[in-house]
Amino acid sequence: MARWQPDARGRLEAAAFELFRERGFEQTTVADIAARAGLDKRTFYRLFGDKREALFSGNGHLEELLVRSVTETDAGPFEAVVAAFRLVAEEIFADRLELVRARQTIIESSPELQERELRKTGSLVAAVTAALRARGLDETTATLATESGATVFRVAYARWVAPDSDAPLSDLIAEVAAELRAITSAPTETP
Amino acid sequence: MARWQPDARGRLEAAAFELFRERGFEQTTVADIAARAGLDKRTFYRLFGDKREALFSGNGHLEELLVRSVTETDAGPFEAVVAAFRLVAEEIFADRLELVRARQTIIESSPELQERELRKTGSLVAAVTAALRARGLDETTATLATESGATVFRVAYARWVAPDSDAPLSDLIAEVAAELRAITSAPTETP
DNA sequence: TACGGTTATGTCGCAAGGTGACATCGGCAC
DNA sequence: GTGCCGATGTCACCTTGCGACATAACCGTA
Numbered sequence: 001m002a003r004w005q006p007d008a009r010g011r012l013e014a015a016a017f018e019l020f021r022e023r024g025f026e027q028t029t030v031a032d033i034a035a036r037a038g039l040d041k042r043t044f045y046r047l048f049g050d051k052r053e054a055l056f057s058g059n060g061h062l063e064e065l066l067v068r069s070v071t072e073t074d075a076g077p078f079e080a081v082v083a084a085f086r087l088v089a090e091e092i093f094a095d096r097l098e099l100v101r102a103r104q105t106i107i108e109s110s111p112e113l114q115e116r117e118l119r120k121t122g123s124l125v126a127a128v129t130a131a132l133r134a135r136g137l138d139e140t141t142a143t144l145a146t147e148s149g150a151t152v153f154r155v156a157y158a159r160w161v162a163p164d165s166d167a168p169l170s171d172l173i174a175e176v177a178a179e180l181r182a183i184t185s186a187p188t189e190t191p
Numbered sequence: 192m193a194r195w196q197p198d199a200r201g202r203l204e205a206a207a208f209e210l211f212r213e214r215g216f217e218q219t220t221v222a223d224i225a226a227r228a229g230l231d232k233r234t235f236y237r238l239f240g241d242k243r244e245a246l247f248s249g250n251g252h253l254e255e256l257l258v259r260s261v262t263e264t265d266a267g268p269f270e271a272v273v274a275a276f277r278l279v280a281e282e283i284f285a286d287r288l289e290l291v292r293a294r295q296t297i298i299e300s301s302p303e304l305q306e307r308e309l310r311k312t313g314s315l316v317a318a319v320t321a322a323l324r325a326r327g328l329d330e331t332t333a334t335l336a337t338e339s340g341a342t343v344f345r346v347a348y349a350r351w352v353a354p355d356s357d358a359p360l361s362d363l364i365a366e367v368a369a370e371l372r373a374i375t376s377a378p379t380e381t382p
Numbered sequence: 383t384a385c386g387g388t389t390a391t392g393t394c395g396c397a398a399g400g401t402g403a404c405a406t407c408g409g410c411a412c
Numbered sequence: 413g414t415g416c417c418g419a420t421g422t423c424a425c426c427t428t429g430c431g432a433c434a435t436a437a438c439c440g441t442a
Contacts (some may be wrong), residue, residue: 008419029398040421045400078374115306118313122305144371145348149382151338155331180335183269195390195437220427231392236429 007049009057011037016054021102025110052116055106059120062088066124067131077132077141081149082177084128089156089169098159104161125150152176200238200248202228207245212293216301244309246297250311253279257315258322268323268332272340273368275319280347280360288351295352316341343367 003012008174015036019028030051031041069084093100107113125146132142156172159165165172196202206227210219213216221242222232231268239245260275297306316337323333347363356363 030400031398035319041399042401042422045421048201049400052397068214076374096349111310114313115310118309119302121310140346140367140370141374144342144367144374145356147342147345148339148371148375151335151342154338155334159331173436176331176335179331182265183332184372191380199390221429222427223393232428233393233430237391242428350432 004036008043009038012039012044012047013054013057017106020055020106025113046099052113055103055113056116056120058092059124062092063124063127065091066128070074070131071134077137077145078148079104080132080150081145082173085149085153086170086173089173090116093160093169100165101104102160121150121154140185148180149177152180169185196229199228199230201233203230203238204245204248207242208294208297209218211246211297215303216297241307243304246294246304247307247311249283250315252282254315254318255268256282257319261319261322262325263331268328268336269339271323272319272323272336273364276340276344277361280364284351284360291352292352312341312345334345351370 011068012033012085015030016033019032019036030044033054034041034044037044043055044054065088066084069087070080073080073083076082076084107117128149129142129146132145137145152173156169159172159176160167203224207219207224210223210227221235224242224245225232225235228235235245256279257275260278261271264273264274298308301323318338319340320333323336324330328336343364347360347367350363350367351358353358
């Protein structure tokens with residue numbers, strides 16, 4: 001997979017991450033990234049569709065894990081999705097807090113990157129929904145379960161990434177899921 | 192608000208909408224849009240931050256309506272959000288099905304526009320969340336209620352826009368909200 | 383009505399994103 | 413070695429988006 005020098009793709013990702021941290025996303029040129037990786041701009045565009053994509057390569061792995069988890073359980077749809085996110089939290093995020101925070105800082109600094117992240121999570125959600133449907137659930141139920149699960153994850157994730165947090169992500173997910181149940185369960189009428 | 196010719200902004204929006212329908216988003220150049228509106232490319236960029244923005248101008252109005260609705264009720268957070276979306280459905284969407292469908296077709300044809308839409312709804316959500324917090328709710332509850340409400344809206348909206356739908360959007364929202372309650376209310380264990 | 387000031391618009395130039403076409407070079411099979 | 417193939421580089425190009433400056437239309441006012 002690597003001929004001239006090993007792992008061109010990996011080098012580009014690393015270079016991009018460094019430069020985005022050093023100068024910010026918008027102040028970094030694709031040519032800069034390529035140069036730091038010892039490659040040409042054109043090569044970057046052959047490996048990544050986009051300048052932004054260099055930051056979003058782990059998503060394939062994530063999706064695979066989520067889909068597998070949701071597929072291999074018999075739990076109710078919402079529970080299955082929450083469990084899948086907790087698995088991901090432990091397998092992928094747990095021991096990478098600092099890295100995740102740095103990445104998050106970069107993303108928050110650029111509207112373009114926020115948009116891209118939204119789309120990425122959107123396609124994760126779509127994949128998980130498809131997996132639920134493959135278990136025989138109807139479209140609406142599957143979508144609702146996945147989206148709610150994703151919302152729970154996002155809220156928990158935001159708490160986890162916050163500078164003063166210390167609870168494990170997986171625990172936070174469980175807590176937030178419980179809160180969501182409380183809010184939606186009974187129509188509260190306050191006169 | 193209009194000096195040389197009336198409503199430059201409106202003319203640009205209309206031109207963009209037309210051209211996006213005729214040739215597609217990517218095949219349309221900002222210069223094309225400006226030309227059809229009888230203006231210059233540079234003028235377009237003074238009125239819109241982006242080529243994409245030409246499609247997302249109604250959002251201000253929407254946000255205002257949502258925030259007002261959520262602010263002026265005493266209902267529980269989730270109920271308040273759902274009610275706000277139903278109001279928007281009636282006030283803004285109800286009699287514009289064809290327009291909305293055309294717009295949706297355009298958006299679905301371009302990843303860039305999908306990202307933008309995601310961000311737009313994201314900022315709507317943020318505004319509504321802020322409104323709920325102003326009512327004294329804590330961050331997590333407010334976020335969860337808003338995000339869940341938005342999910343309900345999205346699912347209902349998707350059904351409504353689908354080519355074979357006929358039920359009013361507002362009714363669909365109510366139905367989907369009920370389904371969400373069913374899914375999250377009781378932890379289903381299927382051994 | 384002539385004036386100056388304000389404001390929208392036009393013109394010009396340019397950096398950067400993104401892409402197609404073609405050249406080149408390293409490795410591999412034979 | 414020869415020759416092929418795939419990864420990379422080079423070049424040219426279009427579009428987005430923006431800064432700087434020029435221009436023209438409208439406004440109030442004397």
